[in-house]
Amino acid sequence: MVDDRAPLGLxxxxxxxxxxxxxxxxxxxxxxxxxxxxxxxxQELTTAAQQYGNASFQTTASQVGxxxxxxxxxxxxTVSAHDVLKDLSPLLLILAGISLLASLLxxxxxxxxxxxxxxxxxxxxSAAALCVLFRILERPxxxxxxxxxxxxxxxxxxxxxxxxxxxxxxxxxxxxxxxxPPSGYGPSI
Numbered sequence: 001m002v003d004d005r006a007p008l009g010l011x012x013x014x015x016x017x018x019x020x021x022x023x024x025x026x027x028x029x030x031x032x033x034x035x036x037x038x039x040x041x042x043q044e045l046t047t048a049a050q051q052y053g054n055a056s057f058q059t060t061a062s063q064v065g066x067x068x069x070x071x072x073x074x075x076x077x078t079v080s081a082h083d084v085l086k087d088l089s090p091l092l093l094i095l096a097g098i099s100l101l102a103s104l105l106x107x108x109x110x111x112x113x114x115x116x117x118x119x120x121x122x123x124x125x126s127a128a129a130l131c132v133l134f135r136i137l138e139r140p141x142x143x144x145x146x147x148x149x150x151x152x153x154x155x156x157x158x159x160x161x162x163x164x165x166x167x168x169x170x171x172x173x174x175x176x177x178x179x180x181p182p183s184g185y186g187p188s189i
Contacts, residue, residue: 010118021092021100023154124165
């Protein structure tokens with residue numbers, strides 16, 4: 001009986017790797033202005049208007065500055081991993097590429113160029129998952145209190161895709177026959 005788990009696992013891993021590569025360019029974080037950030041921006045605008053502007057500019061700056069408090073705690077922009085994580089995004093793309101290439105070559109039956117079994121694909125997916133989990137727990141620029149970063153849907157898609165790589169790799173590895181050492185080695189009893 002032919003075991004269909006290996007090709008299915010490799011297909012799942014390949015799709016997960018492709019989605020991981022795409023998710024690097026999707027919104028990972030929502031950027032919002034904190035209340036102290038809005039107050040600081042309002043203060044800086046008022047100071048600049050008083051120092052460099054005429055009475056008309058000062059009045060306009062005062063009206064605009066009064067609206068800054070409405071922006072507090074609201075998401076004003078999104079950023080992707082590619083935008084913010086200059087060191088991590090290439091690493092994720094490399095891990096996704098290795099997983100995708102190894103899965104597709106294994107599915108095609110090509111052996112020799114990059115011989116990656118399901119276990120190696122799962123290891124690459126695990127490394128990518130650790131990177132994504134690190135960025136979920138440790139957000140970039142967390143020390144600044146003027147803006148806040150909330151988790152966007154792209155980071156959750158990246159985490160889900162790494163789970164698909166790991167799961168597909170493990171499913172493929174569980175379907176592959178185990179190699180047994182030759183019986184001629186070792187002491188005979």
